[in-house]
Amino acid sequence: MLSDTMNMLASSEPRQVFAAAWEAFDVAGRVADAVTWEVGSDELQALVAAQSCSAGQALLPPPESGRPAETPVLAEGAEGLDPWVDLLRQVEAALVQLSDGQSAEARAVLVEAAGHADVGATALAAVRGR
Template sequence: MLSDTMIALDSSEPRQVLAAAWDAFDVARRVADTITWEAGADELQALAAAQSCAAGRALLPLPESGRPVDTPIVEAGPEGLDPWIDLLHQVDASLARLSDGQSTEARGALVEAAGHAAAGAVALASVRRR
């Protein structure tokens, strides 16, 4: 799932990028929700990550096809979150790239969603201290 989403985020087809970003926000939100109450986790940062992902997803259109991916098992330790942090950074970059050449309204929504991806990545990186 993760590799397919990352490949789709690099697509030149806007619909594919938007669907992949929506899916990435959705799964990263569920990852953040899953780890919120772990012993030693910073629950406020986990909640902030989940909130950022939900806010970013809300700015994007629903995917036209496909089904939600299962909530993944998150590996232990800070490095267990690295794939999801990297995914959110890629969402940020992909939405920023996609925003170029869009109408003012579309550009604004994409830039805002990209900002939520960046904020979610930062918050998620803070959940499990290194």
């Protein structure tokens, strides 16, 4: 799932980027939900990450086809969240890049969604003590 989503985020086709970003927000939000009540986790940061993912996802059109990815089984420790933090960072970069050359209104929405990816990544990285 991760490699396919990363490849789609690097696409020059806006529909693929939107679909990949939407899916990334979805799965990263579920990851944040899954770790919220783990012993030793920072619940507030997990909630911030989940809310940011939901807010970013709400700004994007849903994918035209496919099924949501399964909530992944997470490795222990802070490193277990690294792939999802990295994914949100990729979403941020892809949306900022896609915003270039767009109308002012479209650019504002894409930059706002990218901001949610940034906040989500930062919060998710802090959940297990990074």
